[in-house]
Amino acid sequence: MWKIAIVDDERQVLQGMKRAIPWEQLSAEWAGEALNGADGLKMIRETEPDIIITDIYMPSMNGLDMIEQLRKEGYDGKIIILSGYSDFEYARQALRYNVSDYVSKPISVPTLKRILSKVVEELTEEEVKRIKQGEVEQKLRLYEPFIEKEWVRSAVVGTLEGTYRSPDSLPYPYRYWSECNHIAIGIDTVRDVRASQLPLTDWNLFRFAISNISCEVARKIFAAIEYTELHSSRAVLIVHPQPEKSHGELEDRLKELGMKLIDSVKCYVKLQIRVGIGEMKQEWTKIPDSTEEAFRAIDSRTQRFVPNYEMYWYEREAKGNKNQQSVTLFPVKFYVELAGAIKSSQEEEAKTLVEEQVKLLENQKAITPEYIQMQAGEVWGVFNYSLYEAGILLDDLFPNDLIAKELILLTDPVQLGEWLCSKISVICRSRQLRGNSKxxxxxxxxxxxxxxxxxxxxxxxxxxxxxxxxxxxxxxxxxxxxxxxxxxxxxxxxxxxxxxxxxxxxxxxxxxxxxxxxxxxxxxxxxxxxxxxxxxxxxxx
Missing domain, CATH: 1.10.10.60 (Homeodomain-like)
Structure with missing residues (x-):
């Protein structure tokens, strides 16, 4: 029911209004009345009517002053001025206060009904719009976990656009990032015999279990953490250490975290993981550098952090070691960008990404066929996982045994690039991908x-x-x-x-x-x- 209040210093007008308004037809009810602006202001504050009908000239406070005060207080209801003075200056002021109508006295009953019907119709439309807007906002709130997940992943691997890398662009839950340090911890699930035999659906259940274990373990050691999955077998845990008493204390806590991660995953899901630790960064925009360092540490496997544990520490001097061929030639950012291009069916973008990385491989010396096949397997894992996220099983497009036979035939970077690009064409032109994408x-x-x-x-x-x-x-x-x-x-x-x-x-x-x-x-x-x-x-x- 719409509530209507009337403010007029003539009692005869008040009573006439009550009789003339078609309450039932308008789905309206009487909210209150007042004989002057001051009393009207008090009554309106108490009853909060949807529609106000008011005179201008009244004792104590005139109608325009009352309206001005109401608007200052945030009243956004409909106001109809019913005045005995047809003065242009009054009408101009009324417009400034967003008045719905300005009518001269006396007013006929049909005119009153027409004006009120129009105002009620406006209120109804606004109410419907508010309800729909609320539904949109509710959908957005439901979508927020996915939004935050994607934002964290982009921030961790460095795919955020420049406009999103300013301190003001930090989403509210992550504002604290601007006030603390950051360390990326790479987690890589070893594709041993057991892991390789897992179907994709089971593999994703294990990834979910690893994420829960990692977060539970990390929160017992560091107060603030974020976890984001990357591609197929890899994920990143970001910890935000508070100022430590010494570098040694932070190192001890990182050792404890890495060892517990490896032991817990092995104990509860019977899988092996490798852990890499990047350097600490003071600025959150440098987190992607720490992420890259963490996986370089895993791939090089030269700086073991703890004996008997597959946990590795990134050190700058190790970066220049000519004996390590395994520094990540396909960086983390590449895998994430490629997954995004595949999921959104961007064939040319995906091919360009692959071609750029293959050119880097061509410039490397002593690249073995085994290394080429390893990289092909990694990228194929990215395709599998990203398409699974989009609701598509890659097995439906390519039989597993066919892919296994094709992989062992790849011996150099050129073959790798051609093979990947051919698969990208088939995937991106698939109706399944275009129609079923999340x-x-x-x-x-x-x-x-x-x-x-x-x-x-x-x-x-x-x-x-x-x-x-x-x-x-x-x-x-x-x-x-x-x-x-x-x-x-x-x-x-x-x-x-x-x-x-x-x-x-x-x-x-x-x-x-x-x-x-x-x-x-x-x-x-x-x-x-x-x-x-x-x-x-x-x-x-």
């Missing part, structure tokens, strides 16, 4: 948002900030799922809504243009004709 959830949110906010100045950049996915990546996802660009879709929604409004013949062309988000009427008319084949004026004749 990115449809993102696009559903975007299209719903467009339909609710088409009249506003919404941009792809604005949406990318809401869900912490880069603007370019969001554009690609949207185009893949809908078949058209974000701007084209927005324009089409606006023009279709404009066509509906024009057919109602209640508004002029410039009013319709503003209603659907266009302030430049000639530009609106050009777009309208381009999409519908006719001028806007043709619909209102």
């Amino acid at each position: 990115h449809r959830q993102v696009v559903d949110f975007m299209t719903h948002y467009i339909h609710e906010h088409y009249a506003e100045d919404i941009t792809l950049a604005e949406l990318s900030e809401k869900i912490y996915i880069s603007r370019n990546h969001l554009s690609i996802i949207f185009k893949n799922i809908t078949g058209e660009t974000f701007n084209n879709y927005l324009t089409r929604v606006r023009i279709e809504k404009a066509r509906e409004l024009l057919l109602e013949r209640n508004m002029l062309v410039y009013e319709v243009a503003e209603k659907v988000g266009y302030k430049n009427v000639p530009y609106f008319s050009t777009l309208f004709k381009k999409i519908t084949g006719m001028n806007p004026t043709d619909l209102i004749r």
Whole structure:
């Protein structure tokens, strides 16, 4: 029920209003009355009516002063001024206070009913919009865990765009990052005989178990941590150590963490993991460097941290050791970017990433066929895992035995690049990937948002900030799922809504243009004709 209050210094007007308003028809009820602005202000604060009908000239406080005070206090209800003075200056002031209507006394009953019906209709539309907005916000809240997960992963591996790397862009739960140190701990599950025989569904269950174990163990040693999965067998644990009494104390805690991680995973899930520890960084934007260092430590396996434990420490002098061929030639960032390109079906982007890395391999000396096959297996694991996240089993496209036979035939970087690019083409052109990708959830949110906010100045950049996915990546996802660009879709929604409004013949062309988000009427008319084949004026004749 909509609540209506009346403020007027004439009791006869108050009583007449009560009798004239069609309460049941408007789904409205009486909220209260007052004979002056001061009493009206008090009554409105107490009853919080949806609609106020008020006079201007009244004792104690006039109507305009009362309205001004209400607006300052945040009252956003509808206000109708019913005055015995048809003065332009009063009307101008009323407009400044966002008054719904300004009517001169005396007012006829039909006019009163018409004005109130219009105001109630506006309130109803606003209520529906609020409900829908609440639904959108609820969906966004449901989506927040995924958003935060993606943001942390991007921050850890270095795929955040420049605009997201400023201190102001830190999401609220991670604001503390700007005030502490950071160490990346790489976790690599060893693909031994048992691990290699696990089907993908079981493999992902084990990854989930490893993540739970890692977080539980780490929280007992470090107060602040984040865990993010990367590709197939690898994950990163970020710890944020407080200032220690000595370097030795921090080293002891890291040793304890690494040993407990290895022992716990072996005990509870019967899998082996290797642990690599990157250097401590003071700035959170340097976390990707620590991540890369952690996995270089694992791959080189030269700086063992603790005897009898597969735990390795990154040291700068080890970086230049000519005897270590195993420094990561395919960096962590590459794997994450490749997974993103595959999931969003970006064939050319994925091929470019592979070609760039293969060129680096070609410049390396003494690259063995075994090393090429190892890298191919790693990338194939990335394909498997990223497609599984998108709801697709790679086994449906490529039989396992065929891939195993093809891998052992790869002997040099050129063959590796050609083989990977051929697989990328098949994957990205698959209807399964285009139709079943979990990115449809993102696009559903975007299209719903467009339909609710088409009249506003919404941009792809604005949406990318809401869900912490880069603007370019969001554009690609949207185009893949809908078949058209974000701007084209927005324009089409606006023009279709404009066509509906024009057919109602209640508004002029410039009013319709503003209603659907266009302030430049000639530009609106050009777009309208381009999409519908006719001028806007043709619909209102």
